[in-house]
Amino acid sequence: MKQIGLFGGTFDPVHYGHLAVGKAAIARFAFDILYFIPAAVPPHKTERLITPFSHRVAMLRLALKDEPRFVVSEIEGQRNGPSYTIDTLSQFRQELGPGADFFFIIGLDAFGDITTWNRYRKLLAATSFVVIDRPTHHRRTVAQVVAEDLPDYREAGTGVWRNTAGMHIYALEMNPVAVSSSLVRERLRRRMDVQGMVPQVVVEYLRSNGLPLGEEVKG
Numbered sequence: 001m002k003q004i005g006l007f008g009g010t011f012d013p014v015h016y017g018h019l020a021v022g023k024a025a026i027a028r029f030a031f032d033i034l035y036f037i038p039a040a041v042p043p044h045k046t047e048r049l050i051t052p053f054s055h056r057v058a059m060l061r062l063a064l065k066d067e068p069r070f071v072v073s074e075i076e077g078q079r080n081g082p083s084y085t086i087d088t089l090s091q092f093r094q095e096l097g098p099g100a101d102f103f104f105i106i107g108l109d110a111f112g113d114i115t116t117w118n119r120y121r122k123l124l125a126a127t128s129f130v131v132i133d134r135p136t137h138h139r140r141t142v143a144q145v146v147a148e149d150l151p152d153y154r155e156a157g158t159g160v161w162r163n164t165a166g167m168h169i170y171a172l173e174m175n176p177v178a179v180s181s182s183l184v185r186e187r188l189r190r191r192m193d194v195q196g197m198v199p200q201v202v203v204e205y206l207r208s209n210g211l212p213l214g215e216e217v218k219g
């Protein structure tokens, strides 16, 4: 059985927090491949302009080039309409066949809203989740989200829950990296440097493409 990690996000732009998540997840789960999947039209981020998909993909490719098991997937750029994870997962299942186990990687901030996701019950029955705690976003713990919102799961070990479909939720601890794409965009807008927050190749890409990363649009 191949172990496949799926890491969805906006990646506007990719930063060291994302890379640290990928490394922590691959260290624990020994994925054969970990796909980074930029959303073409993120359903949860409609309040601002998003940098064009092709630029976000290009920056991801640069940032991931030294990690052979990290692969950029353009699967969500090939569909029209909002990028729903359940559709992405179905497409991966179809393409990779029955010999693959999937683990969807997600930050705790996003996981706390899982019950607002399109067809979330179907999604939870179709894939395991790896949930990563995230500094500066201290809301509910994974255990609280499971206890309050996901009655179909039972505890199956420390930081592990299992549902009736046999899918798991794993809480993954990692050393916190206090970076977010919003912080990077904000610093770029103020013409501050973002060294140490995003890989140097991404800094250079931003510079040479003169990218005004999606301006925040209020309201």
Ligand code: ATP
Pocket: 008, 009, 010, 011, 012, 016, 017, 018, 021, 105, 106, 107, 108, 109, 110, 132, 133, 134, 135, 177, 178, 179, 180, 181, 182, 183
């Ligand atoms: P923004 O600041 O624009 O909301 P972001 O930094 O959260 O962006 P996304 O592309 O939305 O980046 O994140 C993709 C996934 O990575 C999400 O599940 C998010 O929770 C997680 N993530 C992002 N940054 C970190 C970090 N520093 N530590 C842990 N998880 C992170």
